[in-house]
Amino acid sequence: MITVRGIQELISQITAMKKDLSKPGVTVGFVPTMGFLHEGHASLMKQARNKTDIVVLSIFVNPIQFGPNEDFESYPRDEKRDLAVAEKEGVDIVFIPSVEEMYPQPTKTTIQVSGLTERLCGASRPGHFDGVTTVVAKLFNIVQPDFAFFGMKDAQQVAVLTQMVNDLNMPVTIVPCPIMRETDGLALSSRNVYLSAEERSQALSLSRSLSVAQKASEEREDITISELRNLVISEITKSPAAVIDYVEVLTFPGLQPLAEEQQLEQIQEDVIVALAVKFGKTRLIDNHRLKKVEVLSRV
Ligand code: AMP
Secondary structure (H helix, E strand, O other): OEEEOOHHHHHHHHHHHHHHOOOOOOOEEEEEEOOOOOHHHHHHHHHHHHHOOEEEEEEOOOHHHOOOOOOOOOOOOOHHHHHHHHHHOOOOEEEOOOHHHHOOOOOOOOOOOOOOOOOOHHHHOOOHHHHHHHHHHHHHHHHOOOEEEEEHHHHHHHHHHHHHHHHOOOOOEEEEEOOOEOOOOOEOOHHHHHOOHHHHHHOHHHHHHHHHHHHHHHHOOOOEHHHHHHHHHHHHOOOOOEEEEEEEEEEEOOOOEOOOOOEHHHOOOEEEEEEEEEEOOEEEEEEEEOOOOOOOOOO
16 A cells, blocks of 8 residues: 655656556545544445556545534544555555645635535535535545545535536546444544534434434334434434534435425435434434435536
8 A cells, every 4th residue: 555645746656556456447446534433434444445457545624514513623633544544444545645745825716616516514514515526526636546445434524525526527437435432322423523522412312313213214104204304303402411403304415395295105316314413512413315316417
């Protein structure tokens, strides 16, 4: 495994590796992350390893996707451990650029995906998705991957990036990967380290609330959107420390709101329950698709 910090060096290494493999149609798989790697990230690397010839992992805490009062400075970092995880998963190249390498001067070009970024995390974190789409577009231009692997943990991010790739004819396929959870149901996240033991235990109400919604949707054919949403909210509010940012039931990947009285079974599109909840200072997100889509885009 090679560790690379410069953009030009990364491009040269990928070119050299493609040449070394000396076979036609060598594919590059790309896993962008902010590091502090866990089994969720590892699952993306595994999929990339299975599907593509050359696996590139990036570790970059992207300042432009953080708001002024968010946790950019304190975001957990552990490069040594990350490198060990990447090595174990068979990554070929780890790209760890500095902020100066990625933004030698403040970017004057921003990619904005409208229609999908106004709700959910886009509403709570203004400018967040512009930062994500801009850095991912830059990374795609640098790495030129054939496949890029993203976790459905960040379902809105998958929807937004798929739209970007389709709208701008970027020659890359976005591969959504399932949410990895602890055995007790908590969705893996680098930010889980912020939780106290008490907050962590109360945060289990998130995955529980999604299971309640799933079960109810299986048991009652006539269940409505507002009934589903209320079930989720009442399960979460059993945890006294939970402060709900949003609980939404939307179409996926269009992220369109659904009428409250609409019955789930009458909706012809995939439906997602998405939530963001704060426990103390830590904001956690989770979601569940009541129906599933595999590959969302192919260019
Ligand atoms: P991050 O480092 O948080 O920016 O995440 C990098 C990638 O890992 C994103 O595509 C995330 O959606 C994905 N990811 C994070 N947590 C999980 C998880 N629990 N299961 C699956 N993928 C995840």
